[in-house]
Amino acid sequence: MSDIGKSITQFIIEQQRVHKKSTGEMSGLLNDIVSACKKISHLVNRSGIIGIGGAAESENVQGEVQKKLDIITNDVMVDHLNWTGHLAAMASEEIEEIIQIPANMPKGQYLIAFDPLDGSSNIDINLSVGTIFSILRCPEGVKDPTVEDFMQKGTEQVCAGFCVYGPTTMMILTTGKGVNGFTLDRDVGEFILTHPNMTIPEDTAEFAINMSNQRFWEAPVQRYIDECMQGVDGSREKNFNMRWVASMVAEVYRVLTRGGIFLYPLDTKPTTKGGKLRLLYEANPMSFIVEQAGGVSSTGYQRIMDIKPESVHQRVPVILGSKNEVERVMGYHTE
């Protein structure tokens, strides 16, 4: 019987049975995240109606002006996750410090790092936004996690996923055994498996980059994009298409469905401090998903999931997607 149409709840519990030593904690945590993302989907879809669009009067730790929904969705994630007893602590793009579990609440064996609403600058122009999350084990015997306990390489992730709030709301999930996509059926309020075993084509003729930063890129990326732009008359002997949504969840979902290469490279722009995207809750979870789908994810110089984090909001350059294309760009970095 095809798995298509299976609910995410059933899928998660069946996956739990595959992991012989599982205690059900991961299943419980994933169901908590699913509930939070359903709530966020509802709020995003109604933001214009209930007046929660637009900017807040505050800035986040990145110095970026926050949207009202950045703050609201962060609260939704915390409120859905801080009482269920599956987590030892949390880290959020929107909060400088790690978020401790309230003293009167039970703790669990996992840590989560999340971006509650990635691409939120797109909210007011009605483009796709999303929630990205990364799940790590809390180190053995640690009762009160510190920042240091979050400083784990991406290879230590036990689960990663994102929910994209677009024309449809979709949850993309990996626990290290492939990538599966679930579509929210609003009539029954459940995510349904619609995209089993997602894989990224090894080749592509579609790149995604913010071209306005071109003058700030390093030479290998300048060379790669220049060759793409030369098209069939150039050394690549084929024409390329370009996309840039300015919402990582939308770009990565497109790469998962039809291939492509997404680049937010190292640049000398002062404001990006060595990269735009954050390692713990953007680059690492998306790298786990991309690699599980047969793609590659690199800074250009090294595998992103091999980086030992040094801070919660650390930024890294990201080049991910179709294997052969990303490996070409990596080759340019080592030449």
Ligand code: P6P
């Ligand atoms: P730019 C959104 O703010 C984000 O973190 C990613 O989702 C997206 O890929 C990137 O930044 C867009 O950056 O500089 O094009 O606005």
